[in-house]
Amino acid sequence: MNFTLDETDLHILDLLQEDARLTNKEIASRLGKSMTAIFERIKRLEAEGYIKGYIAIVDRHKMDKHVIVFVNVTLKEQSHEACKLFEEKVNAFPEVMECYMVNGQSDFLLKVMIADIDEYELFLSNKLSKLECVSKLCSLFVISETKHENALSLSPGHFVRTFKHGKKD
Structure with missing residues (x-):
């Protein structure tokens, strides 16, 4: 069963791309929604395959991958x-x-x-x-890395994230 993403879904995806450790309570608070509504939306986003998983971004230099x-x-x-x-x-x-x-x-x-x-x-x-x-x-x-983006841009002007040399701007 496919569904159309609305603005709230896009905001949830933006927030989770920014920090996958956010709790449902924190997301609900930021978006002015109930925790139950956020929980249900996240479960639906996972079930529909919009959220494929949650990962930690490891600093490659600290892992000797220069x-x-x-x-x-x-x-x-x-x-x-x-x-x-x-x-x-x-x-x-x-x-x-x-x-x-x-x-x-x-x-x-x-x-x-x-x-x-x-x-x-x-x-x-x-x-x-x-x-x-x-x-x-x-x-x-690669001589130098000037842009490394891990998150998809989902809504114009919303949560732009650029990483330089392993640090979030």
Whole structure:
């Protein structure tokens, strides 16, 4: 059963994206609604799949993941089976944070987080380049991160969150 999100639903999602630890009471107070109404809306948002889960955002630098590399990957062939096999293999690598099938000069774009260049060299030589289906790799090292957004913008001008160097502005 699908439903249309109203302004209250969007505000709830904005608040939870800002701080998933907010209680139903705190959300109700901020929105001028009853705790029961907020509880029911959050349960419905979860059931409908608008809320996929709740996570803590960990500072990558404190976890010794100082280097981000975007890797363009071209496969030897672009069949459905080859793409699925590549996705299965690469999704098992803990260094790969994100994997996207793309169009253009490459087939996939990976976001890789590692401690340093030496760790990337090991990842490249021992894992990624050993995949039989890979034809070409192009690595792009991030020099600086000027914007990192974890929350979707749901309503114009409402709760804009930008993170710089792991700190919320």
